[in-house]
Amino acid sequence: MKNENNVKVIPLGGLGEIGKNITAFEYKNEIIVIDCGISFPDEEMYGVDLVIPDITYLLNNSDRVKGIFITHGHEDHIGSLPYILKQLNVPVYGTRLTLGIVENKLKEHNILSDCELNKVEAGDIIELENLKVEFIRNTHSIADSCSIAIHTPIGVILHTGDFKIDYTPIDGLVMDLERISNLGRNGVLLLMADSTNVERPGHTIPERSIGETLTRIFSNAKGRVIVATFASNIHRMQQIVNASVKYGRKIAFSGRSMENISEVAMDLGYLHIPEGKTISVDEIQSYPNEQVTIITTGSQGEPMSALARIAFSTHRKLKIEPKDLYIISASPIPGNGKLVSKVINQLFKRGADVIYEALEEVHVSGHAYQEELKLIHTLVHPKYFMPVHGEYRHLRHHSELAQKLGMEEKNIFNLETGQVLELSDKEAMITGRVHTGSVYVDGFGVGDVGNIVLRDRKHLAQDGMLTIVATIEKESYSIIAGPDIITRGFVYAKESEALIKEAKDIVRKELEDCLENKVIEWYVLKANMKKSMEKYLYEKTKRRPIILPIIMEI
């Protein structure tokens, strides 16, 4: 179906995985990109700080890339921008709050002045040569979030971005269902929709009801109230502020991202706090406990977060005090449950009171449940559908949901990252695959930690390592120093004295045997030493530490 009038949709990340959302849309000489997120390392990615998408494909087509369009300011949609813009400096488009958060990031990476950030408002349409990109207000767990419609010469592609349908949002700005309905009436070629919560029946509860629960909880609080939530959830923040003001409390923000984002949100008018109601963490001591609210990071139990440091008494400024009430206003992201539990247990142990999801409705998801998804499908009734945002199981279930609503399976495309969906006004099919992948960020290094390094780290983590070192004199075929053995992460020194002594004897014997036979090639010596050591240690301990034989020659 090759045709220069076709539109190509190429997810470069985010399909069949959580996070790292980035999708390219291509028509003739124009490529636009929606979102540019990171994902967080899974437990196998030892030492990796974060994961960004491999954008080789965009770099190979850099002259055609016209801009990156951001749906909202969450890390899994904006987090890669500082890294990607260093490689591919193209204009970025987003709403005011989204770009406010992006600006902060680019500043930290010292590249803000090199970047072109274009502020848009919901409703705006950016006109490129052939493509038009329309921002459509939606509702999500961050303010100023948008869906995006791409108007192409062969039809409209509607990408919901992350969304839920909240009819009573805190800022009063409801999702622009009218515009979406209008697009649907005029015909949408392809719908791409958020699949995160497709397994959940019913409808999300409105954000406002969390506010009601919080207000009730605040009304009974006798000491300080410390609420941990996502720093980006400005609406949640606003509701905590409202409950605090109602009960005569001052508000302090704690934790770097909480301080950063609350400041951006206040500056830009997304977070409203009456004059004189905010205080700094340093000022908390000047107020009676029952007049203080602290909004903090750490809702995921992150060990270095403000909340965890309070719980484990390592926070420099904040200590647990009598009658403190802690509220975890968030769900643990999969994988974080144990960390969150640790913090909750520790707070209880220290005598504090803690309220969390299992006990009260203090959190609601930002992603549409089944009935919300059905509404969008029904309004849009697209020609083709592609589920996005979610693990494979979610994409699969979203495809089933669409079929229950009457779509034919052949019109649904469940893509993998890197696959190319090509659309004409008559047909759609997967026509190829481009290079994609994950790039690991570790410290200053971007991409210098790969599978070999990670495999070694995993191996080291499991059984530790053992270095054998010996100096030999080539000419005389003799050992002149060593062999010495040094271990880390293997066994306790005191427990292993006999073991290491015997190991040394074995290595020395192996080495002497080789030298006696005039074997002097270091790689043979090393291989033999390693082999005999592995065998011995496994028999004795059932462990396989990394063995590092080093031969020095003089």
Place this chain on the structure above:
Amino acid sequence: MKNENNVKVIPLGGLGEIGKNITAFEYKNEIIVIDCGISFPDEEMYGVDLVIPDITYLLNNSDRVKGIFITHGHEDHIGSLPYILKQLNVPVYGTRLTLGIVENKLKEHNILSDCELNKVEAGDIIELENLKVEFIRNTHSIADSCSIAIHTPIGVILHTGDFKIDYTPIDGLVMDLERISNLGRNGVLLLMADSTNVERPGHTIPERSIGETLTRIFSNAKGRVIVATFASNIHRMQQIVNASVKYGRKIAFSGRSMENISEVAMDLGYLHIPEGKTISVDEIQSYPNEQVTIITTGSQGEPMSALARIAFSTHRKLKIEPKDLYIISASPIPGNGKLVSKVINQLFKRGADVIYEALEEVHVSGHAYQEELKLIHTLVHPKYFMPVHGEYRHLRHHSELAQKLGMEEKNIFNLETGQVLELSDKEAMITGRVHTGSVYVDGFGVGDVGNIVLRDRKHLAQDGMLTIVATIEKESYSIIAGPDIITRGFVYAKESEALIKEAKDIVRKELEDCLENKVIEWYVLKANMKKSMEKYLYEKTKRRPIILPIIMEI
């Protein structure tokens, strides 16, 4: 309150943690122990296979320990027996199924013939010199489970063990509420009760309703049905068998623990499968797919389990086939959610259908919810209460639940592992603490991996390691070989050539400076090399690998 007639209750594990349940009860010259479990390593315990309790206290009082009484056959209640019995060989008491599972374990450790296992039936009372130990039938997610009442001269202690209240259990053996009520009427000194699900309102749904769901699902299955569940959940197994037989399917068991436990359960008459209905995994190919059920391990997504191996095509005998239906009949234990998700996603990707908790009611917890706990408290109305089995937050909430039912806070004891609760007929208080702890099992090693080793493994996992080795001649104050640098888990070799070259130069310079100044003490040389290297690497990479300087002298 020291008095030789006092009873002491000493949890040696299992309080404020999940697993590793073991509690000592002491009266005069008698000590009895309830349960002897393991816990599984958390993510910080790199390379550790399992965790057993430190029983120093029991070893120091070994002549007084009269026996270990087991409530039921779950790992967190029996798993340490092979290790503990090697140190402290005392009689073990338990019901038939429980001891059947224990026997298997002791056989694997080659110590069965050295151990004394005493089979009891629910209702039996074991009479020791002063203490009587009564087994009382309860219901749980494993058959033949018991609560235990200890009759002491100063009163009765009732330990519920793990339990829920199922009025229609699969084996028809309901919890002996009559006996519990009877004990309560005559006065119970101390109640110790399962806190696992105290945060959940209402009542567990009965196991039988899972059977109804499974039967409905089986009625629609067109190919093989593969059900993953806990090997020890004989009742679940029975229901899967019943549904299979109803729809003309043969049953095969896959996975080592599944094969072991199903065999024990059949032998002992706890699992009933009609003649000719079981087949081996090797025979599956001889039957049409729609006549096959496979009951397998792997409900927690364990990477080496049968289910994961099927999903990732590494199972030697079982492959995914068209129309396969996979059922995950279990909840992910906290921390395992991502692993389970991986397997589910992979099964979907390979075209199979998968049903799990988010979609259908295919699992129910084995631990009492709030209303069940209230029933037990109401029947027993003990003088003192001690919440057990659960993290700290659960113990705390169980204590609150007891207070809502009318107990006074002063009569509730929320202990930590190692604390001693001393009871007389007049009062109860925490009077001391004994030595307790965790012992790590890694391969053959029991206790040879401790905090230093784990700290090193964590460090290695984060940033890898870098060995610097040099040979020096003492007399001439000169370097005669090296310095060489070898890294593992740090950076890609090809990316780091320049880095490592510069690092070598720095080390050589450092070493030469020292030698020039006649500094020859190896610990000074090593410290200096390490320090300069750390500084250099952190500046360049923002990483801190373990640095291992080795100086050989000739």
